[in-house]
Ligand code: KIV
């Protein structure tokens with residue numbers, strides 16, 4: 001008999017807490033749509049009290065998600081719960097996720113409360129949240145380092161108060177699989193009313209054990225796994241959705257579980273999250289890394305050619321990595337390009353398709369062959385959900401060992417103005433960025449610049465990822481082009497446009513004025 005495990009995706013909340021991964025509202029909505037296609041059961045869309053942007057993101061996600069439950073995080077305080085309840089109003093299925101620290105370290109140093117006070121606060125929070133929704137999840141922060149006996153007492157009390165899901169996080173990523181599994185079992189055996197709630201695991205990856213710990217939790221009675229796409233999240237990140245789901249699927253003989261995940265959507269979701277957050281996926285990452293299915297040693301290649309199963313335990317197609325790489329050229333035509341995009345899982349409005357097709361023709365003109373990876377990069381850019389305050393019309397740069405690197409850029413502002421300026425710098429990219437700065441004129445620091453080839457070969461698209469910082473806020477930008485100067489300029493403008501969207505938000509973001 002198989003046990004159904006609920007997949008609770010927190011990419012938009014814990015995942016977005018990754019340094020520099022901030023997403024705007026439109027990007028969160030796009031990711032939520034994809035998470036629904038992926039088949040997750042619960043989408044934690046944000047922490048509504050934390051910022052007007054988060055509040056609005058939760059509201060907007062509620063409008064587009066119909067099957068999954070949409071969840072909002074709160075502290076165990078009424079004003080947080082009010083904000084979450086308000087943001088979740090439009091959800092087809094809503095959940096409030098509230099809670100409080102439970103370890104002595106959190107009680108003593110962070111909350112400055114006694115155990116009894118904290119328990120009382122938790123009970124009150126659950127009762128208050130139940131006034132708004134039937135589905136209330138309670139997190140016991142830092143459960144991994146809490147006294148097990150006290151942990152069980154709090155769980156019993158909050159279930160009695162109406163909690164329907166109990167989240168037992170290893171907040172600091174300190175536990176080992178044996179210990180975490182034992183802790184879940186201890187809760188299952190020592191909380192008399194535990195049968196009235198779903199037990200959830202939420203593990204952090206500080207010791208690289210988040211997936212193993214989550215699986216140990218499942219083996220010991222947990223029925224919900226909290227995870228993020230590509231494992232992004234606070235510090236070293238969270239349990240990786242694709243790894244935990246595929247481990248349960250491939251080793252069903254061990255776990256005897258099933259999830260609602262459409263695994264063929266995994267790769268696409270991973271690419272989307274990486275592109276929008278600017279957090280690159282390491283090449284050797286399990287399931288979705290570029291090398292996850294690449295066999296390089298002669299012995300392995302020989303084995304795989306004779307019989308795949310000699311070295312391959314997962315069929316790449318089962319996670320949406322298409323085997324046949326169709327190569328498109330300038331002669332492929334609209335129909336061919338549209339057909340391949342559909343095979344890759346994209347659906348577009350006519351306008352979006354025309355933008356992608358226009359970019360495809362430009363690229364196919366410069367490059368003889370256009371690969372799937374090139375198409376994905378074009379799609380990410382043509383369908384970008386960033387408000388374009390500035391758009392690049394033209395960039396030229398001069399560099400070389402006997403020249404002073406100099407650049408000229410021409411930008412169009414959203415009000416129609418065409419602006420041109422030039423600058424010199426330490427290299428061509430620096431010169432371009434200085435020229436852009438002379439026009440846009442917003443203070444920021446470039447804190448990361450990376451460049452990688454999307455495919456192989458000298459004519460490959462270059463994908464530039466950058467991060468800029470203003471105060472404590474970090475914004476990312478990404479762009480792919482066959483010319484690295486153009487990709488660099490566009491990536492910078494994307495990050496600046498995100499920054500400007502935050503600094504001068506559109507009218508929508510004032511929703512939270514009342515909390
Ligand atoms: O890691 C953690 O404890 C959390 C809680 C807020 C659920 O993210």
Ligand code: ZN
Nearest residue numbers: 014171202234
């Ligand atoms: Zn967490």
